[in-house]
Amino acid sequence: MAVTRWQPSLRRRLLAFLLIPVGVLLLLDAMLTYGVALAYSNRVHDRDLGDDALSLAQMLRIGRLRDGLSQQARFLLEYDPDGRSYFSVRSQRRGVIADNARFRQPPPPAVGDPPELFDTALGPHPLRAAVVSLHPDADPTDTLTVSVAETLRDRHRRAREILMMAVPLQTLLIVAVLLLVWSGVDYGLRVLDPLTARLAAREHEITPIGEADVPREILPLTKTIDGLFARLRGALELQERFIADAAHQLRTPLAGLSLHVERALADDSSPHAVKEALGHIRQLTRRTARTSAQLLALTRAQSPLDAPEAHATVDLSRLVPEVIGLRIREALAAGVDLGFQGAQQPLWITGDVASLHELLDNLIDNGLRYAGRGSSLTVGLAAVPQGIRLYVEDDGPGVPDALLPRLGERFFRLPGTAQEGTGLGLAIVERIAARHGARVSYRRVAPHGLCVAVLFPAAALGEVALA
Template sequence: MSRRRPSLRRRLLIFLLIPMAALLLLDALLTYGVALTYANRVHDRDLSDDALTVAKMLGNNQLGSELTPQARFLLEYDPVGRSYFSIVSARRGLMAGNGQLPRLAQAPPLGTAPRLYDSKLDKHSLRVATVRTTAPHDPGDSLIVTVAETLRDRHEQAREILLLAILMQTLLIVCVLSLVWFGVSRGLRVLDPLTARLAGRSHELTPIDGPDVPQEIQPLTRTIDALFGRLRGMLALHDRFIADAAHQLRTPLTGLSLHVDRARADPRPETVADALVHIQRLTQRAARTSSQLLALTRAQAAPLDHEERGLLDLGRMIPEAVAQRIHEAIRAGIDLGYEGVTRPLYIDGDAASVLDMLDNLIDNAVRYAGRGSTVTVNLQARADGGASLSVEDNGPGVPPELLPRLHERFFRAADNGEEGSGLGLAIVQRIAERHHAGVIYRLAEEHGLIVEVRFPPPSAAPMHPT
């Protein structure tokens, strides 16, 4: 069962809905708190007014043992039974009301506003207003009027306000999300020209960024353009490799075909033996050319990234690599040696690429210096913390005007009789560029050629060298 594809609209709605729901909950708490504060304020005012009204009616009464009907109706009327009152004489005690109603330890002074406070009765929370007034026929006596009510009406009113507010805010959120859905749907239509432009392409890898691309989408289009650039580079390397292979392998393959035809046309043993010698030499040449083409293609790749780059100790790698070529140099009649540092000397790079570079430098010197010559590999530390790797030979060298062309692919000096593909120094140049190193070609003091590769200093202190 296939998974449902992610939807940008749905994700936006979810990202908006969750914080809006949290805000709605927070707003509900705040609204309820504000509504309850407002209800408390209104009820406290009414409660104080009731206490003052009763006190005023008592002051105008020909007080006997009973309250006036108006005062009793005002105090006793409560259809749901949530109001309480008491009238207490300082001399005669409780005159009317609920005797269980809690009283203040100290009654408010005469002539002051009613005192409001919280209390409890039978586990019910009460809001109480108490006021003190003078008895009508006994100036020495005073009456304490206490009026109380439960908090139920206050909370009910706060809940009613909250429900009204929640209903309106929920409706507002639904409208906002609908507008967001509509706006996102309309806004995403700006991608239609980009989509049409991409759909209309066949094999083009040109940049897709343009003035009609929204700035929010530009990071994506620039990433795609960068990918297209890398693909163009890879395709260019592919095409160049095919062209180079066709260019370089045409001659040995043609020679192979000619010598095979010669051996078939003249089956004498000496003719076949001579043809096989030429076939072996041409086969070796084709194999070396193929390996160098592959090495050049690898060297022409993008600069080394952090995963490919490691800390290399050239002071250990280079002498070991030179030592492995000694026996081969002896068979070729070449005096191959090493001069330079023996202590650790670090650079950032890829070990396989650096060894491939050294092999091509040595191969180039051995091939073109000639039998009986001397080839010296030198490694020195530079003043800036980098490293200098050079290979010097005492061969015939090259004319000074040809030095700038030594790094070109398939370039070979015209007066050089040695067979070669002309790719060795091109590979060295490309590997050096991948390592942000420079290559310098110069003639030796007497005769011969020096190829020097200058590596930059490592980016970090050596800890775990490769």
Template sequence: MKRPAPARPSLRRRLLVFLLIPMAALLLLDALLSYGVALGYANRVHDRDLADDARTLAKLLQNNPLGGQLSRQARFLLEYDPDGRSYFSVRSSSQGLLAGDDRLAAPPTPTAAGVPALYDARLDGHALRAATVREDMPGDAAGQLTVTVAETLHDRREQAREILLLAVVMQTLLIACVLSLVWFGVRRGLRVLDPLTARLAARSSELTPIDGPDVPQEIQPLTRTIDALFGRLRDMLALHDRFIADAAHQLRTPLAGLSLHADRALADPSPANQADALAHIQRLTRRAARTASQLLALTRAQAAPPEGGEQRLIDLARRVPEMVAQRVHEAIREGIDLGYEGGAAPLWVLGEPAGLQDLLDNLIDNAVRYAGRGSEITVRLRARADGGASLLVEDNGPGVPPDLLPRLSERFFRVGASAEPGSGLGLAIVQHIAGRHGAELVFRNIDPHGLQVAVHFPPPPAAVDAPP
């Protein structure tokens, strides 16, 4: 059973979700703050009313003789409460409790006469808000009158919830309107990508940059990344075309020679002629194989390094002698004295092991081919004052005319009319490998005759630690 393809992410949906979640959190926070503000406002209003009630009742009782009883008007005002959530007490310093509930506690801090005292209290398991006023009564017998009025917190909270409900409804409508505007704005804003989309859709195989003045700033990192990718693709295609052209140019001659000597062998079946033709065919086959190998090596050297890089710290003082030793038997077969000179102290460089192997192999190949039989080739390794390393390959061959030294690293360039087989790619490969390692390639003639090829490697970065 074919599994359904996963849904593609939507930029519009992500933007709306990223906006909706913070807005919902803000709405919740605003609701909490609104409830706190509304409750504080309700408490202030009710406290003021409660204090006014206590002061009014105290004044009313002060102006009327008590005689141990409350007047009808005072009792009505104290006992009237539609919800039955009010409590009161009236005390006389001379006669005690005149009316109300004796359980209502007095304020924790006494106040001056005529000044209401507001405080919290509890009665029958209910949290109360109470106001107490003390008034001096006329006549010595009456003493001081204390009026306490208390109410539950239900009405305050009810009013706070009503205010909160009104605020939340209004804010929810406001957020819905804002989200609608955001949705409309996102849809309209993303239309700015339409010209870029159309420009890309209209292309066939064109790899020119897509960045332009109509690309928004927020999209520029993406377009620049795409342009960089296009640039790498252009380089790869150019490298591909160059490889095909170079292969056609370099393989044409040996292939033509192979065809010619094959026709000669077929035309004259004599053993001597066929042996000579086969010898030429063998030599041309080796040349073609060598050319193809060099072309591939040049293409690898010219290609961009892989993402993340493959370079690591390499001790040339250990690796170079090993690489030179691999070529000793070949040098002996060619009648060449191949040697190595270098110290035992480590010489670290940041490089690619395979690339350094190709670099040294091509330097030795170049010296072997052009120094001639019976010559001497010396590979030297030296430390540089700046912390880098120098790899030198010297021979005592005929050398190179001074005016041709700068051209030695050109592709397919060969000095003079040299009869030595070769493709003219060895030093070009060395140049590209040295460039990838940040190294400098230097050619110079040495006395009394011969050529020195020097590769000066920079010191490794300080942040890279040498392996143990």
């Protein structure tokens, strides 16, 4: 099968989920690297700034400040090829002796303390400064405060240089990792090749994939496929069973039809023989039609494709009398007293109306066929602690206790039964009941007769409220 351009790809999906986080990590790593480099640059420059303050203080302590700083000292202090340096020398007695800028300064430290570093600003420009105090040799009673400051330009430039050295190396490392990931994903996906080859080698075999060589990560997928295979096998088996049942059940009436047609053709001079043959043909045709309808009904009831999710809430107290009303004329023709006995309040279950109608039709039809003329047939409905009980009871000849367990088997009919039938009615009832989570039971009625009961689970209160 050709792979289209826009068809989803597991490899592309894995790489996309890896590539985006790796890109974000590269950005975060660059920010972290710049922060670390700036911290390192600040530490180095702070140490140099403190040394400059100490050097200037030592120079001023042994020098003479009557005429201020010499031009040479001022040049050395102000010279900075990477930015600009600022200084300030103040005397406790004489005030400002020399400076090249006025920037904010904290209170001076005590004499003999190490240089104190602080952040300040010159207008809108931030500065980093160091201040130290000392007693000059020329006047030990006086206190000089020496401050040295510099801009932050060089610090940031050094941090950028470190970043520019680190990022290419980290990028190469990440590219190498991505290549390894690509190779790893490609190698890891090869574990699916034996499974793909094994499935491709199958022709008409629909068996479970199994778990022998299936990776743990795709076990849910293979189990889902196995479930699909099981449902497909069930559908195919149902189809094969239907074909076999149809062939088995239709063989006799079709042979009878052929026989009576040949009989009518062979004796076409006798109207009575032709009429008799046509009567048999009509009877066999009806039997064939009923058998076909019963087979189709059984197939629908057994179908694994009938989704219980499509069921809705049904009020049996309304449905059952409606179905009984449709069979009154047929019951009168059969000489059977058909009646209903049930509560007047709603009795809700969850199910499919058409299937429930077919279930009840088969129960009534079974009673009408086998109860016999002059008998009574009662359809009852009642709420019991276990759910909703639907039953059909007759006072006909009944069924021996030894044969009760066989009721519901496909094509099973009581020995010696003269009535025509397919033996599928109760089988259909049991399949439909199973679809609705119901249970079918059979019991003899004293002194004679049969009761077929279907116990449905009652619908939940929430489902009834939505109905």
